[in-house]
Amino acid sequence: MIQDLENLRNEALSALQASPDANALEQWRITYLSRQGKLPAVLELMKNVPKEERPTLGKLSNEVKQALLAAFEERKAAFEGSLLDVSRLSPANDYRPIGQNNGLACAQELEDEILRLGPDKVAAFIFEPVVGAAGGCVPAPDGYAKRIREICDQYGVLMISDEVMCGAGRTGTWRALDKDGVEPDIMSVAKGLAAGYLPLGAAIYSDKVSEAFNHQPQTGHTFTGHTACCAAGVAVQKIVTREKLVERVAANEQKLKSMMADALFGIDAVGDIRGRGYFMAAELVANRQTKKPFAAEHKLFMHIRAQAFDNGLICYPVGGNVDGVNGDVIILAPPYNATDAELTEIVEKLAKSVKQVLGRLRLG
Numbered sequence: 001m002i003q004d005l006e007n008l009r010n011e012a013l014s015a016l017q018a019s020p021d022a023n024a025l026e027q028w029r030i031t032y033l034s035r036q037g038k039l040p041a042v043l044e045l046m047k048n049v050p051k052e053e054r055p056t057l058g059k060l061s062n063e064v065k066q067a068l069l070a071a072f073e074e075r076k077a078a079f080e081g082s083l084l085d086v087s088r089l090s091p092a093n094d095y096r097p098i099g100q101n102n103g104l105a106c107a108q109e110l111e112d113e114i115l116r117l118g119p120d121k122v123a124a125f126i127f128e129p130v131v132g133a134a135g136g137c138v139p140a141p142d143g144y145a146k147r148i149r150e151i152c153d154q155y156g157v158l159m160i161s162d163e164v165m166c167g168a169g170r171t172g173t174w175r176a177l178d179k180d181g182v183e184p185d186i187m188s189v190a191k192g193l194a195a196g197y198l199p200l201g202a203a204i205y206s207d208k209v210s211e212a213f214n215h216q217p218q219t220g221h222t223f224t225g226h227t228a229c230c231a232a233g234v235a236v237q238k239i240v241t242r243e244k245l246v247e248r249v250a251a252n253e254q255k256l257k258s259m260m261a262d263a264l265f266g267i268d269a270v271g272d273i274r275g276r277g278y279f280m281a282a283e284l285v286a287n288r289q290t291k292k293p294f295a296a297e298h299k300l301f302m303h304i305r306a307q308a309f310d311n312g313l314i315c316y317p318v319g320g321n322v323d324g325v326n327g328d329v330i331i332l333a334p335p336y337n338a339t340d341a342e343l344t345e346i347v348e349k350l351a352k353s354v355k356q357v358l359g360r361l362r363l364g
């Protein structure tokens with residue numbers, strides 16, 4: 001039996017190595033799981049990726065993979081059929097709660113799903129501590145992240161915090177999860193790391209994860225560790241520290257939220273204003289009482305983006321946050337060093353654009 005398992009493990013690993021395009025993260029995950037003795041999880045992963053499709057999967061961009069993990073129906077459609085079958089939980093969102101104690105109710109779904117699949121078949125749980133493009137600046141409900149951490153520890157599941165959008169100080173702490181008092185096993189961070197001056201992303205992981213690879217991570221992308229990009233990241237982080245910009249973002253959080261609330265006051269369609277730090281959003285709904293979204297075909301969020309652009313404001317439009325198809329949210333993510341006058345200009349231009357579009361489209 002043990003020999004069988006060993007053979008299977010070797011077979012799994014050599015099949016993966018034979019596929020040169022297979023994504024490094026997949027390889028790590030499988031190596032890690034194998035070393036942990038979680039062979040069923042490895043086989044489960046392999047089963048879902050037919051041999052001939054593995055390279056295709058490896059070629060998908062990280063952004064697409066991220067969209068696939070979230071329930072982004074529009075972005076997923078083109079890749080249907082060649083994707084890993086992953087479990088998804090309800091969005092953890094206090095504006096649309098699933099239970100009275102929403103944080104714990106959402107976390108309970110994770111435990112239930114782990115038990116349904118069998119803990120030895122679950123490799124990792126991936127989530128954004130403050131959801132970006134898939135939800136529109138949705139902070140984890142109280143108690144959610146802590147309980148998720150406990151559940152992951154209890155069942156030997158890796159906790160992966162996707163901080164590509166919300167990390168690097170954007171939400172007022174350098175790690176977004178810091179606010180929840182929780183440490184993940186693996187954390188991705190990108191956009192703010194080099195402030196967008198040069199492209200830079202990183203996967204940061206715990207000693208426990210590192211040990212599983214004998215401290216020899218496999219970083220096989222062409223530009224991994226690109227010197228100029230890393231230098232830009234160091235320069236940006238030095239300035240962020242020197243100018244105390246993360247502290248500034250945290251200190252101004254309430255001010256920015258109030259400015260948005262004041263500017264958007266009186267617009268019936270504004271159902272929720274939420275976010276953390278300089279990562280704030282307004283969700284637009286057809287009915288504030290029922291929280292019913294506008295029909296997706298109107299693409300309200302895209303109209304607002306275009307109008308805002310004409311008015312001199314670049315904002316981030318989110319669609320499909322409610323059920324993968326319907327929903328309209330507009331994200332504001334000002335520079336950490338924006339002045340008060342600039343913040344005022346930003347929220348005023350947002351309010352003006354929302355009013356112009358709603359007035360023009362007359363969605364009722």
Ligand SMILES: Cc1ncc(COP(=O)(O)O)c(C=O)c1O
Pocket residue numbers: 061062063066128132133162163164165190191201
């Ligand atoms: C939350 C989140 N995770 C992951 C990604 C993918 O990141 P990258 O494009 O740096 O691979 C994105 C891209 O926008 C994202 O918003």
